[in-house]
Amino acid sequence: MNKLFVLFFLLAPVTAFSQLPKIPGSIGGVSTSAILTKTKNALVTQLDKSKAEYDTTSFNYAISLSDNAGLYENEEKWLRNQKMFSDVLRQSDGSSLTPLQKAEENNEVGEMMYASNKFNAAENTFLSSKLIYESNGLTAEAGYSKVLANIGLLYHTMGRYSKAEEFDKLAIDIRKTQSGESSVAYGSSVNNLGVLYKDLGKYTEAEKLLEKAIQLNAINPGKQSPAYAITLNNQAMLFEEMGRFQQADQLLAEAIRIASAEMTEKSTNYQRLLINQALLYEEMGSYSKADEIYKKAIAIKEKRLGSSHPDYAHLLNLQAELYMQMNKTSEVESLLKKSADIYLKKFGANHPSYAGVLQNLGNYYRTQDQQPAAYTNLTKALSIRIAALGENHPDVLQTKECIALLDWQAKKYSVASSGFQTVLDQNMLLINEYFAALSDAEKARFWDKMHPHFDHYAAFVADTYKELPALTGQLYTYQLATKALLLNAANKTRQQILSSGDASLIKEYQEWLDAKESLSRLYSMSKSELAEQRINLDSIERSANSKEKNLSAHSAVFKSGYTNAPVTWKNIQLALGTDDAAVEIIHITKFDKIKTDTIYYGALVLTKEMSLPAFVLLKNGNQLEKKYLAYYRNSIKNKLADVYSYTQYWEEIDKKTSGKKSIFVSMDGVYSQLNISTLRFSDGTYLLDKKNIQLISNSKDIIKLKTAAASTAAASAVLIGNPVFGTAGSIAPLPGTKVEIESVKTQLTAKGYKVTTYVQNEASEQNIRKVSNPKILHIATHGFFIAETQGEDKTMGIGSEHSALNPMLRSGLLLANAEATIDANAEYGVLTAYEVMNLNLDKTEIVVMSACETGLGDVKNGEGVYGLQRAFLVAGADALIMSLWKVNDEATQKLMTSFYKNYLVLADKQKAFKAAQAELKTLYKEPYYWGAFVLIQ
Template sequence: MVAQSPLQGLKKAALDKAKGLASKENLNKATTLLLNDLDKTRAQFDSTDFDYSIIVTDNSGLFDVKEKGERNAKLITSANLYNKFMQNDELTEIEKARAHLEFGEIFYAQNKYTTAENRFTSARELFESGSGTDDIGYLKTIANQGLLYATMGRFTQAETYTAEALDLRKTKLGETNAGVAASYNNYAVLRYNLGKYNEAEKDIEQALAILTQNNLKDAMQYAIALNNLAMLKQTIGRFDDAIKDLKEVLSISEKLQSSKSKNHLKFVSNLALLYQQTGKYPEAEALYLSAQSRISKTSPDYAALLNNLALLYRAMGQDEKVEDPLVKALAIYKSNVGDESPVYAKTLNDLGNFYRSKERYAEAEPLLTKALSIREKALGTTHPLYAQSQEDLAIHYWKKGEIDKAYTLYKVVMDQSLEFINQYFPPMSEAEKTKYWDVLSPRFQRFYNFANASAATNKEVVKDLYDYHIATKALLLSSTNKIKQSIIASKDAVLITDYFKWLDQKETLARYYAYTKEELKEQKINLDSTERAANTLEKRISERSKDFSAGFSNQKITHAQLSTLLNDQEAIVEIVRVRIYNQSFTDQVAYLALVLTRGAKEPVLITLNNGNQLETRYAKYYRNTIQQKQPDNVSYEQYWSKIEPALAGKKILYLSLDGAYNQLNLNTLKKADGDYLVKKYEMILLGNSKDLIAIKSRKASTPKKNAFLIGFPDYGGPELTSLPGTKTELDGINKMLKLNGYQVIQFTQKEASEKNLKNIKAPELLHIATHGYFLQDVEGKDDAYGISAENALENPLLRSGLMLAGASKTVSGASAPSLESNDNGVLTAYEAMNLNLEGTQLIILSACETGLGDVKNGEGVYGLQRAFLVAGADALIMSLWKVDDAATQLLMTNFYTNWIKLRDKQKAFKQAQLQLMTKYKEPYYWGAFIMIGN
């Protein structure tokens, strides 16, 4: 049983007594008793007992901290009692106002929204006419109006009342009053419904902070606000964090109420949704079915559960279980909230999508159209759910064969999606951006499928395909670099201090990642809280980096702009990896090549449909022939033969690669009866073809002529093979650079340490000659070269790195992790991101497999390559496979000789490869290294 509040008991006793009284005199006495007692208790009780709006699986509704809807419904047993009560002539206006408020809340909890609206309106009018605007009930009336209109989908009115309630509560109750927390929470839910996710998150965090100040971390109010934060995180893809928050919510809820309570069931349903979205289908189904039998079959909560259960069965491939629950959910929503509500539109849209997937187009179209219309009226045309409806209808027209209708809708959707990035990205940390992009990027993938399918009849869509792709390719890397650059250039002392404080926090995290969860527990270290602190500081920094906030929308580059930068001998080749979408995504992959030349009206589109084979069979074949130094008569045909006809007469290619193309060196491909591509083209690798703008606009500058060389480390044990060739390599480079006026710092043997590398300050040139590594899989291992395997498993930047002095003890496990120092001889890519390399022209990673990592669709390689680019390097030279020591030494010597003479690192690098070919014919020797960047 849940204990009644003092207020609840008083109301019930008085009303029960009133029901048995016949005379007007006795009714007046009971009424006076009730209202006097209410007046006495409100000052101490109402400041913390406010109704809280809750996000329930994408739907917003009233949520009562005392479950008023369950227990107070019985208080109104007849309309006759209500009418007698309200018509009592001896009630003052303030007393009537309070009564209207109380009954309005009860009607609201019973989903009788129109009646509740009338009661709240009457309450407000009576408070105002009776000079009761200082009464705490007046504040609650306004707050309730905001909640009611939000529930009804009338968001413009809701925002007016919610903002007013928040301002009044802050003024009358104080900034830290728990009632203010309620208004922050409710405003957060409203903003969530309006698609204002950044503002919503701030409001919820403000509510949680106030509740914590008021020692309410174990109260239902806190659980509700934390639930709302979890569901906001769910919407923007931060699923793991959301699950953690919801588990805490359920722990609080179970202590306060039974696990069968209505409140608890809402939280359980939300957790089930998160399990569903993270692929834990059996766990999700078990929670839904458990909750199903304990929720009223006519309530909106039951409709929400049916809707999510239907989508779960869709994801599980049990399509026969999908239609019926969606139809039932629609009927429940219609009877409770009407057929113009956003929640009704969601179910309508889901059912329309299901019919479309089954090619039941005649049934799907009216549902999808109606859902779009409802969302336009309720949410507006810039809301994420409106964009989702537009896309769903566009896909419907596409699959139905009405390409022109589909294209018109899709064009609007994609432009709006770019605006979402511009809107939501600025205050997010990189981890949060990554998760939000994971939510949004499937839309771009679906559009690429649509563009490819309709390109034969619609040339405009090919232009859009190119433009949208370059707008978002390497988006995460680009945003990180922009923020860093804007901070450094800001001259804002506080911002710069916070930035370096954040770097220190990441260094601390790098130490913590060496420990298992059990070891951290023994050391009394909370890894989660440390990560949260770093994340919070990063968000604060990002939000204050105004240059980035304005940067994205101001830099919409198009194919037409890039085309004008090319000369007649140049071309851009943009590779796009596309996951095939039929009525849903499949496990098949295609690659698109977009070739852009000077004066072209649109890019040339080439489709390679054998994407799965390019990533498996042919990738393995390419690597094997390289390693075995055998002729390769297959790779050219598979990866390049279809693209080459579009490059007739071109000599210089700007290549922006994706997917499997990141794991091979195109220079090493050749026709069976022809020569290697390195002799035919000058290939320049870019992260995104719009980087060409920076290349073409770059003016000649005076080189800093300082270099940092590090290599030939003393590994300190037999676990790592010594590399004497690297000593010869570094000494030769050192001598050559000094003869040409360079200031050179060189560290070898014991001085080739992680500590010395971390202390560098943006040299023009950084050359590292040592062992590199990338661990593809650490499943089942305890340790990943000094990093706990359970931490490394989730982050490829913890699975790649460089071996430096003393690394053998770390590799062997003989060296225990230290909380005092990060100098364990292994520089992970995660640590490399923090190096001070802003302004460094070139980094040469003269080590094995430094170009490898996890290939993330559209983002490039997550490993050392990404780390050094994030750290600020303009360009990198790195290897794709284990390199021959003597060949590498000669390649580097040739490169530096050429670079000093030509002052063009791209030409110097190609010439060095051609020179090496005269001695070593096979690509194994001269093709291991690639250069990427500006």
């Protein structure tokens, strides 16, 4: 899916040489003042001539382009003007200029370099300006805060988010003091930080800052100004990312209305706003509206620049991509050919833009079963991209995957397999290189681009594993590396380092983050771009690796969170015992030339004696997710004999684990919503009776379980329950949990445990946040899970627009004062899964959530359940017990009592839990009672 443009507000430059030094005397009969005036006029003329080449708003707005939205006008202007820029810099180094004039001049030239996407040159020029200001005591000048703001914008565009935030905040502080909150300068910096936070995924903070920028710009410079239009656009882009499409549409329409009066239709920036709107409509599925905008933008480009300009070709390419989504294939070929011809004539046969259109043309032919034409275009695109970009550039990998898809389609399975694995292996290198260092939002964007490669490979294996059995092992290894990738302990590690108080460690860590952020952008640059900007990629990689080694040596926290050895299916097999089997469930979307709506489920089954993992393919995934899931839930709720679920979900898998007693199961998709142990055989027995099912997040957790040493944690426990939710009575009290807490405390105390209890008003969010590494954490309260919501209303005290975007905000625990939090937006009372991730539970052996629906959450295919279960594991807990449906209070108390009785004797969580289930089953035969809770490790 195309990402939208984001426009950044940049103050108009201060005119250089507003005052000249008054120096008496003469040189060669010519007065000094006359020489300085002549120098000044020459430089101003040079700059003004250069500026005239750009869109009139290019110096008010720095523009960050999406991957698929590059325009070439500024690039061409740079080529025409780079000698002028060099002359300006050379002359401004002379002694005829004051330090202030030199600083201002460097800043202006840096702005033009930045507008021309010459980021490395812009950085050097901006930093030179900054140094002049600082070394000459000129930091009180308005231009100083301006260059700081420009550096922040530049680093944002370069993907160096940590450095960008540093400079954005510094510019805001200085401008607030020097110019005041009503100034245009202050408003622009507030806007820029808001856009940065949007790209970092800090949506709540971003929305507040952008709203503030809109309010400031409405007053100064006013509601009809380009600045106001840009802030409206940026708020629209935030709302688009949050799924608030209607609001985004309204804001963007108003921004375009204002821009059309101020910028005129020939303005490049106005056209970019139009394309933003088209991409928004594409995402909304309003294809006809998007098409209308593309037609308008194409007509403007043609009228202004002619039908041979690369920007015109770019818009034709975008329109062709839209028509592919619309299945309007009759026009795609002609649009792409026309676009390709323009790029070929303008840039030649070795340019990446030409290769990009050839790839689109090859994919079009592939979907139309014109395989010879598809091979011709894709192989040509690959050759160009390798020469221009290097063997491992992301665009090269994309083309290689297109060829692998074509080979698959042509039934060249072995060739396709090799092609896919080349792409995935390089993706794994990128993941291992810098993925862990990214923020949540950056990880999500990175994975959004990468996971389709892995999805396509899973679909390929599902189609060809009988012809190429060895593929099952390769698929298993990729699953081990990528399953549950987005939510891992690295985020907690980041928080621990930044809050450590160790200034040296924090500085070293931030330098490492900046190096990794820089590399993430540089990997996507072409060879010519790297050479032109004199960037030595190898040197930067060595520097980042050196920093990483130092951090690993100096910080055990860093080493544990960021350095993990790769795991293969053979490592899992070595860890298995002779009575064990591992089952890795995979959600697969069928691929038939294009992605389809047909769902498969695959199960990779591994035992000690297998030469390769076995593969079980269930092709009725759509029914498993709807018809049979509804049947399973209805059978549980109404205590009916379930005669279908075992056959549909497990029978074929069970055949591959025949003779094995312990089955380690890593869930995915709909399987995360089942308790496998409750599946019923035709004779009335259950899987619980015949197998020891152990649930894990990822099969590589088996290694940890098999090699873990006996716990040395102190015998301590924290018990939380029976909160006072409030006085309104809107949340039902849980007096039964008081009995439960007292019973558990009695059992633990008798075995020598040091027990801390928090009940009534003390069962609070504040107290649970203070919990530090108890061996046992037991929580008895209401849990909640909220399905994805729309609109502006709050859910559990959290704006639904934010909870809709982040599923970790839609599940959690209700604690003391929850009514006030929900009804009156009090600060404490609801602990979300998002907050749970940062609890200190690294030495906690087990978390018991004795509450309803604590195992629920958003099921993310390939990622598991986004909710409390993942949150507690990320927080460090070894295992947790949770519920999948609303539970009977009496049955829950009996289960918990039995679990602790067995646990304190057996010292084995899994054995104790299964024994407790079996005991409860003798009292209540239906799974509704004994099957509500599951244990996951």
